Amino acid sequence: MIKDSGLDIVYYSVTDCDTVSHKVAREHVVGVLHIFGNLLDRLPDDVRNKCEDIQEEFLLKWKYAKDCYKGTTEHPPRISKEELDETKERLSDEYLAALCHVLTNTEFNHWTWCYKCERNCPVSPRQEHAWRRGRWTDIGGHTCDPWTSQGAHNNFLDESTLPLLVWIFSDKYYEVDDLVDECTPLWKTELVDAILGDSDTRMALVQAGKISAQVADAITEDLIKIILGIANIMVSFFQF
Numbered sequence: 001m002i003k004d005s006g007l008d009i010v011y012y013s014v015t016d017c018d019t020v021s022h023k024v025a026r027e028h029v030v031g032v033l034h035i036f037g038n039l040l041d042r043l044p045d046d047v048r049n050k051c052e053d054i055q056e057e058f059l060l061k062w063k064y065a066k067d068c069y070k071g072t073t074e075h076p077p078r079i080s081k082e083e084l085d086e087t088k089e090r091l092s093d094e095y096l097a098a099l100c101h102v103l104t105n106t107e108f109n110h111w112t113w114c115y116k117c118e119r120n121c122p123v124s125p126r127q128e129h130a131w132r133r134g135r136w137t138d139i140g141g142h143t144c145d146p147w148t149s150q151g152a153h154n155n156f157l158d159e160s161t162l163p164l165l166v167w168i169f170s171d172k173y174y175e176v177d178d179l180v181d182e183c184t185p186l187w188k189t190e191l192v193d194a195i196l197g198d199s200d201t202r203m204a205l206v207q208a209g210k211i212s213a214q215v216a217d218a219i220t221e222d223l224i225k226i227i228l229g230i231a232n233i234m235v236s237f238f239q240f
């Protein structure tokens with residue numbers, strides 16, 4: 001627990017596939033209560049399989065389009081750059097729509113495997129009596145490569161899209177108080193607003209090391225200082 005200026009912050013959980021991140025979390029001076037793995041573990045098995053099938057379908061379509069544009073020594077390119085860009089926009093929209101249709105109606109798992117406790121533990125701090133009355137701030141730094149000027153330029157046609165959507169939709173489902181999203185300035189932030197809609201979850205952004213103005217209204221200045229030191233790892237803080 002962090003105590004500063006009258007604010008108590010519980011380092012509730014880390015969610016990350018990377019075992020190195022798990023090691024860092026275990027050795028953190030504050031001490032994390034839970035270490036979760038893949039964000040997709042929040043999905044029921046049948047929903048996860050359906051989403052992964054959708055992902056495979058659209059990423060294969062995108063690969064085929066890129067191959068048609070690149071061509072080979074035996075076969076010249078079959079589509080132009082303009083046609084490739086149009087295909088990317090169309091497939092991105094269709095891919096998002098397909099995943100959002102499934103995730104909008106999903107009842108997410110309340111318990112997933114914890115690598116610290118070595119058993120299933122609650123994703124939401126509110127499942128534990130000690131933290132039931134606190135304020136839940138969930139911080140995520142998602143993959144920026146599809147959106148950076150020097151990245152892959154895949155738009156949403158990237159393996160990172162599914163876990164990103166699971167994170168946002170599940171946070172809405174769990175009724176997180178504050179969702180803080182860190183990514184490149186080119187990231188289409190309006191997607192988060194559209195998913196959260198009229199829910200009570202408040203969204204704030206950290207882009208290129210700068211925190212958005214609305215954060216000051218959503219969470220305290222002490223917590224902002226902590227947020228700015230975090231990137232590329234899913235973290236849940238709980239404050240009282």
